[in-house]
Amino acid sequence: MRLDLxxxxxxxxxxxxxGAGLSTLGWSAWAQAQKPLTVGVVYVGPKDDFGYNQAQAExxxxxxxxxxxxxxxxxxxxxxxxxxxxxQGMISQDGAGLLFPTxxxxxxxHLLAVAAKNPGVRFAHCGGLWxxxxxxRNVGSFFGYIDECQYLxxxxxxxxxxxxxxxFVAAKPIPQVLRNINAFTLGARSVKPDITTLAVFTGDWSMxxxxxxxxxxxxxxxxxxxxxxxxxxxxxxxxAAKRGKFVCGYHASQAKLAPQAYLTGxxxxxxxxxxxxxxxARSGAPHPNFLRGxxxxxYVKTSAYGAMVSAAARKNADDVKAQMQKGTFDIxxxxxxxxxxxxxxxxxxxxxxxxVELESMNYLVEGVVGKx
Amino acid sequence: MSTATTAWREHAESVLLPVLALLGALLLFGAxxxxxxxxxxxxxxxxxxxxxGDSFSIQNSLQRAAPLMLTALAVALPAxxxxxxxxxxxxxxxxxxxxxxxxxxxxxxxxxxxxxxVLAAGAACGAAWLGLAGALRQWxxxxxxxxxxxxxxxxxxxxxxxxxxxxxxxxxxxxxxxLALNESLRIASLPGLDVHWGLVWGVAASLAAxxxxxxxxxxxxxxxxxxxxxxxxxxxLPTNRLILLACALGGACAGLAGAIExxxxxxxxxxxxxxxxxxxxxxxxxxxxxxxxxVPPVALLFGGFGAAGSLLQRRLGLPDASVLVLQGFAFMLIxxxxxxxxxxxxxxxxxxxxxxxxVQEVTA
Numbered sequence: 001m002r003l004d005l006x007x008x009x010x011x012x013x014x015x016x017x018x019g020a021g022l023s024t025l026g027w028s029a030w031a032q033a034q035k036p037l038t039v040g041v042v043y044v045g046p047k048d049d050f051g052y053n054q055a056q057a058e059x060x061x062x063x064x065x066x067x068x069x070x071x072x073x074x075x076x077x078x079x080x081x082x083x084x085x086x087x088q089g090m091i092s093q094d095g096a097g098l099l100f101p102t103x104x105x106x107x108x109x110h111l112l113a114v115a116a117k118n119p120g121v122r123f124a125h126c127g128g129l130w131x132x133x134x135x136x137r138n139v140g141s142f143f144g145y146i147d148e149c150q151y152l153x154x155x156x157x158x159x160x161x162x163x164x165x166x167x168f169v170a171a172k173p174i175p176q177v178l179r180n181i182n183a184f185t186l187g188a189r190s191v192k193p194d195i196t197t198l199a200v201f202t203g204d205w206s207m208x209x210x211x212x213x214x215x216x217x218x219x220x221x222x223x224x225x226x227x228x229x230x231x232x233x234x235x236x237x238x239x240a241a242k243r244g245k246f247v248c249g250y251h252a253s254q255a256k257l258a259p260q261a262y263l264t265g266x267x268x269x270x271x272x273x274x275x276x277x278x279x280x281a282r283s284g285a286p287h288p289n290f291l292r293g294x295x296x297x298x299y300v301k302t303s304a305y306g307a308m309v310s311a312a313a314r315k316n317a318d319d320v321k322a323q324m325q326k327g328t329f330d331i332x333x334x335x336x337x338x339x340x341x342x343x344x345x346x347x348x349x350x351x352x353x354x355x356v357e358l359e360s361m362n363y364l365v366e367g368v369v370g371k372x
Numbered sequence: 373m374s375t376a377t378t379a380w381r382e383h384a385e386s387v388l389l390p391v392l393a394l395l396g397a398l399l400l401f402g403a404x405x406x407x408x409x410x411x412x413x414x415x416x417x418x419x420x421x422x423x424x425g426d427s428f429s430i431q432n433s434l435q436r437a438a439p440l441m442l443t444a445l446a447v448a449l450p451a452x453x454x455x456x457x458x459x460x461x462x463x464x465x466x467x468x469x470x471x472x473x474x475x476x477x478x479x480x481x482x483x484x485x486x487x488x489x490v491l492a493a494g495a496a497c498g499a500a501w502l503g504l505a506g507a508l509r510q511w512x513x514x515x516x517x518x519x520x521x522x523x524x525x526x527x528x529x530x531x532x533x534x535x536x537x538x539x540x541x542x543x544x545x546x547x548x549x550x551l552a553l554n555e556s557l558r559i560a561s562l563p564g565l566d567v568h569w570g571l572v573w574g575v576a577a578s579l580a581a582x583x584x585x586x587x588x589x590x591x592x593x594x595x596x597x598x599x600x601x602x603x604x605x606x607x608x609l610p611t612n613r614l615i616l617l618a619c620a621l622g623g624a625c626a627g628l629a630g631a632i633e634x635x636x637x638x639x640x641x642x643x644x645x646x647x648x649x650x651x652x653x654x655x656x657x658x659x660x661x662x663x664x665x666x667v668p669p670v671a672l673l674f675g676g677f678g679a680a681g682s683l684l685q686r687r688l689g690l691p692d693a694s695v696l697v698l699q700g701f702a703f704m705l706i707x708x709x710x711x712x713x714x715x716x717x718x719x720x721x722x723x724x725x726x727x728x729x730x731v732q733e734v735t736a
Contacts, residue, residue: 046692074685076692079644081568081637085432086682088566092428094686105547105644109637127546172536174546203532204643360545 036068037097037282040090042083043075044103044231045206051232051251052205056102056126058252059270063278072096079105087114091121098122098281100274107141115139122287124277126270130289142273142291144299145353146250147183148324149266150227151331152302152317153248154187156263157225158195159313160246161188167223167245168199169214169236171207173372175361177229180266182365183331184227184248189367191316198223199370205231215239225263237262246308253303264317265303272298294353295324338363339370385716390659393709394673397701404697410688419698422683423676428566432682435567437668437675439464439629441574443653444660444667445581446502446626450516451662452585453618454598457505459520460626461650462527463498467627469531470497471634472550472641473539475557482556490557491631498627499620501527506619510612516619528646535641549642559636568636570629575668577625582664594618626650655699659706674699 039060047057053075064071072094077083083106090096091114101111104127112135115123119138128143129135157166166188170177185197198218202210207230215226215236226240227248234257240247241258249255249265273291280288293299302321305314323329330352336345344363345351351358364370398419402412423433446460471494475481481489505520536548559569585591597604597614605611633645656674660666681695 040686072686073689074682074692077682078647080633080647080649081435082647082678082682085435085679089428089432089679089682090686093683105642108547109639172548174548176546203529 036070037278038070038072038090038095039063039098039100039278039281040087040094040096041071041073041100042077042086042090042102042106043073044079044105045076047073047075049232050234050237050254050257051230053102053231055252055268056100056270059268059274060100062271063274066278069278069282070094077103079103079110081110083110084114087111087123088117091118096121098124098277100124100126100277102126111139112136122277122281124273124287126273128290128292132289135289137289138287140277140287140289140291142270142277142288142299144268144270144273145292145294146266146268146300147179147331148294148353149300149302150180150250151183151187152321152324153227153264153266154184154189155191155317155320156305156309156313157184157227157246157248158188158191159310159316160263160308161192161195161225163222163224164192164195165221165223166195166197167215167218167226167240168197168368168370169211169218169226169228169230170199170201171205171230172203173201175359178361178364178372179358180229180250181368181370182361182363185365185367186331187320190320195367197368197370199364199368201370202230208232208235211235212239216243219243219245227266249303255303255306259306260308262303262306263309264305267301267303269298269301292354295321296327332358337366339366339368341366381717385713388716389709389712390706393705394702396705397698400701400705401698404701405688405690405694408690410690415684415688415690418683418687419680422680429679429683431566432679433672433675434571435675436678437671438567438571438574439633439649440653440656440671440674441578441667442570442625442629442632443650444656444671445577445653445664446498446622446629446650447654447657448660448662448664448667449581449622449625450502450506450615450619451657452598453594453615454601455506455509455615455619456517457502457520457619457622458517458654459502459505459524459527459650460622460653461646461648462520462524463501463623463626464630464633464650465524465531465646466497466501466527467494467630468634468638468641468645469534469550469630470494470627471631472553473534475551475553476539482554487557487559487635490553490635491628494631494634495624495628498630499624502623502626503616503620506616510615524650531641531646532643535643539641541640544640544642547642547644549638549640552639553635557635558639559632568632570632570636573628573632574671577628578664578667581621581625581667585664590614590617626653655703659703661710673702677702 041060043053045053047053060071072090074086077086087099107125107127107129111123111125115136115138123139125141128141130139130141168181181199188195200214211230212235225246226236228236228250233250233254237247237254237257241261246263247261248263252267253265255262276288330350332351334345334349335347338344405415406412422429424430443460446463450457471490474490474493505516505523508514508519509516535550539550540548541551561568593609594614597611601611634641638644656671660670677695677699684690
């Protein structure tokens with residue numbers, strides 16, 4: 001870039017006055033395109049939690065490498081006025097032009113309050129809540145269909161289980177979590193239809209003691225493959241490994257924590273959304289208000305298979321993954337029954353990933369032992 | 373030496389000790405970051421700029437301090453009656469719940485009186501909760517420190533059960549919340565500032581508590597009970613009632629903090645309210661030595677730590693935990709500096725002589 005600049009200067013010098021006038025136009029367009037941008041990223045927990053926040057921090061570290069881009073970060077920011085002050089501080093003190101408040105709970109009322117006061121600043125929220133009717137144009141949201149990866153987790157788990165009992169340690173019975181439990185179970189039962197998933201809800205996003213207790217108790221009940229949906233999967237992964245069980249990861253890769261037990265995992269690939277938001281901000285294009293995607297769009301990915309995953313399991317999962325990447329695979333389709341025997345998706349009905357019906361999921365599918 | 377000089381010395385010490393302790397904490401913190409390869413001078417400058425450097429920073433610190441004043445009173449008031457109650461978080465959470473739940477029972481609430489009622493509902497819930505800890509101790513002999521701490525967990529469980537169950541707004545899919553308070557019940561920002569009215573409530577409650585304890589008969593009686601409950605009973609003070617009163621007032625403050633969080637910030641009760649404000653209040657109360665006059669400045673100091681920590685993370689890339697280290701240094705040194713009380717300033721007489729007029733005061 002430096003070279004580019006000196007060339008241009010040289011060019012200006014050698015040209016006459018008229019030429020210089022013309023080149024000013026070119027110069028300002030160039031400066032516009034390369035305008036230094038400060039990006040603020042806010043995390044609700046520690047950046048190195050082997051989970052939700054780490055997945056975001058990995059994308060932030062990636063965009064930090066872009067030239068002319070400055071990234072300011074703050075971790076452990078609670079969903080109170082503290083986050084409003086942090087966002088406003090990033091704008092007033094650091095001059096941020098694009099903000100990534102990454103926790104779901106930041107959106108309403110915190111992000112919306114700050115966005116209303118700073119119409120010139122772009123806000124990119126992770127969680128997918130933006131709606132044209134209700135929210136301002138400088139706010140946008142992105143999210144990924146990670147249930148695809150949980151389905152693949154289920155396929156691998158289905159091959160690797162001996163006891164045909166899988167364990168799912170979950171935070172709260174909300175639609176996003178239920179969707180993951182259901183996808184995981186459907187994946188496993190596509191391999192062996194008599195598999196059951198024992199689901200435990202800990203009650204909150206970060207409850208390390210309860211997560212460990214749940215894992216141990218599930219292991220005592222004969223569960224031999226685990227997965228989870230909590231903010232920091234570290235505890236479940238380590239506890240399951242200690243009990244000699246297998247585990248499928250979530251949010252980020254936990255392979256490092258237990259290479260002998262880690263089969264595969266459902267990971268976010270937020271860099272796709274981060275890049276789209278950053279590029280639009282730098283080029284002055286309209287703010288992308290609503291970004292969504294799954295494996296096909298590169299919003300999620302699977303962890304590399306552990307060495308113990310059998311060839312048959314790999315092949316089965318890879319086949320399904322290839323279909324998902326082509327967009328020809330549907331996870332939720334009729335006839336689908338919940339675990340009380342009620343039909344939740346009628347025969348012949350197919351729900352695409354983008355279907356809003358999936359966003360208000362309030363049931364556990366047949367094969368899940370647990371209650372919403 | 374006259375009593376006046378002794379009093380002057382005491383006042384000077386009570387200002388000097390915490391100030392010196394703070395300076396010590398900053399020095400230690402500077403050394404600590406230097407080990408990590410960060411310039412201590414940069415750190416000090418940023419700490420100051422982040423906490424009190426400009427109008428934005430000051431408002432940032434004030435906003436963070438506001439709820440801490442109320443949760444600190446939840447510890448300080450019972451402490452003056454001789455109880456170590458650390459269950460402010462539970463009272464705050466139930467206060468938030470009470471505030472958000474009242475409109476379910478009285479759907480017509482609106483306007484200033486409605487707002488006063490939802491805040492009062494929050495305060496009442498908090499008062500009942502810490503009052504319960506006080507009652508358990510006075511009538512069942514249950515240690516109040518343990519019971520208030522454990523009651524906090526029960527409060528959070530009750531809160532989650534109701535917010536995610538019967539009181540849940542069916543529209544709140546992935547973040548279970550109660551129905552939002554209607555517009556007219558909410559608390560606005562202070563005119564011209566980006567700080568809500570909770571700050572005024574916090575300062576007013578601290579001053580009211582201070583005046584009560586320092587200048588009223590019942591406040592004095594509470595202090596007597598806190599000094600020696602047996603002696604208080606001997607002179608005929610209604611010990612149980614006074615202890616219960618102190619606990620309930622403390623709980624009311626924390627409950628009010630929760631209600632304000634809902635009415636001024638979240639608009640509905642949800643898990644975001646459970647952010648540890650009650651626990652930070654314990655630190656504030658101990659550093660303020662349970663003296664309500666000192667609660668607002670100490671809360672402001674902690675608010676400042678929070679605001680400064682935010683800037684340290686963004687500018688120097690220091691982890692969030694580094695501010696906790698600074699807080700730890702400050703907390704230790706401020707409490708440790710108590711050992712120097714009565715010895716810091718050169719005095720003509722030993723501290724033992726100081727006790728004489730106090731004894732006379734009490735016996736008189």
